[in-house]
Every structure is written in structure tokens, then in C-alpha cells.
Amino acid sequence: MAGKSTYKPSTGIERWFDERLPVIRIMHDQFVEFPTPRNLNYWWTFGGILMFCLFVQLVTGIVLAMHYAPNEALAFDSIEHIMRNVNWGWLMRYTHAVGASMFFLAVYIHILRGLYYGSYKAPREILWILGVIIFMLMIATAFMGYSLPWGQMSFWAVTVITNLFGSFDALIPGLGTAIVEWVWGGFAVGNPTLNRLFSLHYLFPFMIVGVVLLHIWALHIPGNNNPTGIEIKAKKEALSFHPYYTVKDAFALSVFAILFAGFVFYAPNVLGHADNYVPADPLVTPAHIVPEWYFLPFYAILRAIPSKLFGVIAMFGSIMVLVLVPWLDTSRVRSASYRPIYKWFFWSFVVTGIALGYLGAMPPEGWYLIFGRAFTLYYFAFFLIVMPLVGLIETPTKMPGSITEDVLGRSKGATPTAEGAAASGAPAAPEKR
Numbered sequence: 158m159a160g161k162s163t164y165k166p167s168t169g170i171e172r173w174f175d176e177r178l179p180v181i182r183i184m185h186d187q188f189v190e191f192p193t194p195r196n197l198n199y200w201w202t203f204g205g206i207l208m209f210c211l212f213v214q215l216v217t218g219i220v221l222a223m224h225y226a227p228n229e230a231l232a233f234d235s236i237e238h239i240m241r242n243v244n245w246g247w248l249m250r251y252t253h254a255v256g257a258s259m260f261f262l263a264v265y266i267h268i269l270r271g272l273y274y275g276s277y278k279a280p281r282e283i284l285w286i287l288g289v290i291i292f293m294l295m296i297a298t299a300f301m302g303y304s305l306p307w308g309q310m311s312f313w314a315v316t317v318i319t320n321l322f323g324s325f326d327a328l329i330p331g332l333g334t335a336i337v338e339w340v341w342g343g344f345a346v347g348n349p350t351l352n353r354l355f356s357l358h359y360l361f362p363f364m365i366v367g368v369v370l371l372h373i374w375a376l377h378i379p380g381n382n383n384p385t386g387i388e389i390k391a392k393k394e395a396l397s398f399h400p401y402y403t404v405k406d407a408f409a410l411s412v413f414a415i416l417f418a419g420f421v422f423y424a425p426n427v428l429g430h431a432d433n434y435v436p437a438d439p440l441v442t443p444a445h446i447v448p449e450w451y452f453l454p455f456y457a458i459l460r461a462i463p464s465k466l467f468g469v470i471a472m473f474g475s476i477m478v479l480v481l482v483p484w485l486d487t488s489r490v491r492s493a494s495y496r497p498i499y500k501w502f503f504w505s506f507v508v509t510g511i512a513l514g515y516l517g518a519m520p521p522e523g524w525y526l527i528f529g530r531a532f533t534l535y536y537f538a539f540f541l542i543v544m545p546l547v548g549l550i551e552t553p554t555k556m557p558g559s560i561t562e563d564v565l566g567r568s569k570g571a572t573p574t575a576e577g578a579a580a581s582g583a584p585a586a587p588e589k590r
């Protein structure tokens with residue numbers, strides 16, 4: 158944590174408050190004075206951007222819920238009512254819909270940053286796992302939100318995804334069907350289904366807020382990792398969070414907001430599917446049922462496997478495997494900047510994610526299917542084979558001895574330490590666990 162509190166109440170009221178409920182002290186120590194490595198790059202601004210996204214989704218979502226009707230006969234029209242009649246309703250709705258995409262864009266960058274710089278490694282495993290829990294909650298929330306307009310894609314996405322539970326029939330006959338009907342609240346996707354999806358879509362974001370608070374808490378125990386992966390050794394290697402990082406985060410957020418606004422005002426529907434402007438019809442199946450872009454890689458994994466049960470296991474497994482990452486990675490150093498072999502595998506993984514995203518939007522046949530299977534294989538191999546093996550065989554490149562040395566160069570660097578000595582050519586010292 159930040160160490161001893163540096164907060165000094167400046168007025169009598171503040172002192173009175175501080176003795177009874179020291180929230181201002183906590184905010185000051187955690188978000189003003191908090192010692193932050195001085196070498197963080199712009200990839201470290203995405204945590205703040207994600208908090209902004211969460212806030213925007215909550216505010217716009219609460220306003221939308223004031224006008225939305227979670228009933229199968231009214232839902233579609235209530236969305237059109239929001240778009241046409243409610244003051245600024247179009248803005249609320251487009252910001253919320255585009256906001257979901259922006260949220261996922263930011264979270265993918267945030268996760269990849271963690272994978273590149275080894276931010277999941279000791280002592281930040283819990284922080285990472287809390288992140289994975291947030292990611293799962295985000296997936297569930299976005300899926301449920303997409304069902305609410307009750308358009309064709311909403312209806313058929315719910316039908317396809319809820320039916321996945323039916324695969325459990327292969328384990329215990331009847332079990333899958335029982336679960337699916339329980340989830341539906343009937344014998345088909347219908348009004349009870351829409352009602353519960355709305356109820357849970359409202360609840361989950363608040364659960365995300367709770368886990369985000371734990372995530373920040375778990376971050377502030379060891380403090381931030383940084384691009385070198387070397388921990389802070391001297392006081393001068395840290396800057397107070399405010400104003401240095403509040404300004405940097407604000408700048409990055411402004412750039413992100415321009416992109417966000419670009420979509421909202423100039424291309425609000427480009428990230429969605431036109432079929433969702435057709436009211437749900439259980440008697441007409443759309444030609445291609447595709448999820449939103451941010452789910453496409455997982456959809457490709459689901460369809461790459463010929464068995465329904467194993468497809469479902471692979472799809473859930475592709476997310477669950479993230480939990481194991483802190484223990485799968487055997488490398489002695491954190492940052493991929495000093496990992497000549499892992500670096501290549503990491504970028505291949507990024508390409509794999511993009512390729513799976515493309516393939517998820519294509520029909521699962523011919524070459525699309527073959528490539529879908531190949532990339533699915535690499536997706537899992539990256540975690541289960543590359544991470545454990547490369548860490549064992551790779552010799553890290555020359556590392557700076559400290560954050561100071563990384564920022565100012567060797568001559569002005571910190572006094573050599575055990576880890577610093579390794580910088581003069583020898584492989585880096587093992588990280589302390």
C-alpha cells in the first residue's frame with residue numbers, strides 16, 4: 158500500500174470528519190499521493206479508461222431503463238420510442254450500445270498489456286484473477302443487454318446461447334434440457350426469459366463495480382507493475398499519482414473519447430447488425446446468426462469443434478484458462494521486452510485473436526473451418542504449451558538494473574544491486590516469489 162498516510166486535514170471540518178470516517182484520507186492516499194512507477198507508458202492508461210466506460214454504461218443504462226419495457230410485446234417498440242420520442246433518448250441509446258463495444262476494445266487492450274508485461278506474475282495473481290472475474294461478468298452483462306431490444310439477432314442469439322446448456326444431455330440424459338427450460342422459464346425463449354435477462358442485466362454492472370473495487374485494492378497492495386517488470390527500489394523511482402498520472406490518464410481518455418464520439422455521432426450502427434432492427438420472430442431464422450464483434454473469437458472456437466459438448470467446453474475453457482496464467486508462465490522475468498522468444502509467440506497470439514474474430518463472422522465451412530481449427534489449436538497451445546515451455550528454455554536479454562536506469566540510462570542509474578548486476582550481460586535474476 159502507500160505506506161504511512163500523508164494526509165493532513167486542512168480545516169476543522171475535515172479533521173472532524175477524518176476522525177469519524179477517514180474516506181478523504183483513503184482517497185488522498187490511494188489516488189493523490191499513491192506512489193506510481195515513473196516509467197509507465199500509455200498502455201497503463203486503459204485501467205482508468207475502463208472505469209470511465211463502466212461509469213458511462215451505468216449512467217446511460219439507468220436512464221434507458223426509465224423508458225424501456227421488458228416485455229416481449231413492448232420491448233422492440235419501447236426502444237424505437239426511446240430513439241424517436243424521448244428527449245436525448247437517441248444519444249443515451251447510441252452511447253450505451255457503442256459504449257459496450259468501446260468497453261470491450263479497452264478491456265482487450267488492458268488484458269493484452271497484462272500478458273505482454275507479465276503483470277499477472279507474483280505478487281499480482283489475485284489482481285489478475287479478479288480481472289478475469291470482471292471479464293466474465295462483462296461477457297454475461299453484454300450478452301444479456303444485447304437481448305433487450307428483442308430484435309431478430311437478440312432473439313436468435315439468446316436461442317443459440319441458451320441452447321448450449323442442452324449439450325449436458327450428452328453427460329446425463331435430460332439434464333441439459335432441464336437446465337435450458339429452467340433458464341428460459343418455459344418451453345421456449347419468451348417473455349419470462351426477457352424479464353429475467355433484463356433483471357440480471359441491471360444487476361450485473363453493480364457486481365462489476367464491487368469486483369472493480371477489489372481489483373483496485375489488490376492493485377494497491379503491491380503497487381503497479383511497469384514496462385521493465387522491475388519493482389520500485391528507490392523512492393525517486395515513483396511519482397505521486399496526482400498530478401503526473403491523472404494528467405496522463407486524462408489525455409489518453411480524451412483521445413479515447415474522440416474515437417468513442419466518432420462512432421456515436423457518425424457511425425452508431427456500424428458495430429452492430431442490421432437484422433436487429435427487425436422485430437424478433439420465432440418463425441423466421443436469420444440467414445447468419447452472428448454475435449457482436451467482441452464475442453466472435455469465442456464463437457469461432459465454439460464452432461471449430463465438431464461435438465456440441467466439447468465445443469461448449471472449449472469456448473468456456475478459452476476464458477477460464479486465463480485464471481491459470483500466473484502459474485502457467487514459468488519465465489524468470491516479467492516483461493516481454495526482455496523475452497526474445499516469448500515476444501514472437503505473444504504477437505502470434507494477437508494475430509490469432511484477430512483471425513478468430515474474422516472467422517467467427519464467416520460460415521463454419523471449407524477453409525474457414527480449417528483455419529478456425531488451426532487458430533483454436535494455437536489459442537490453447539499459447540497458454541498450455543508456449544507459456545510453460547518458453548519460460549524454461551529462453552534466456553532473457555540484457556535488462557536495466559532498475560527503473561531509474563531504464564529511464565535515465567546506465568550512467569545515472571541506481572547503485573548496482575543483485576538484480577542490477579544481472580543487467581551487465583548475465584541473464585536476469587529469478588524473481589522473488
Ligand code: HEM
Pocket residue numbers: 200201202203204205207208211264267268271274276277281284285287288289291292365369372373376380381382383479
Ligand atoms: C471493468 C473492467 C476493469 C477495470 C475498470 C479495471 C481497472 C484497472 C485499473 C484502474 C488499473 C490500474 C491502471 C492500469 O494498470 O491500467 C488496473 C490494473 C490491472 N488490471 Fe484491470 N480493470 C478491469 C479489467 C481487467 C481485466 C479483465 C483484467 C485481466 C484479465 C485486468 C487485469 C489487470 C492487471 C494485471 C492490472 C495491473 C497492471 C499493472 O500494474 O501492470 N483488469 N485495472
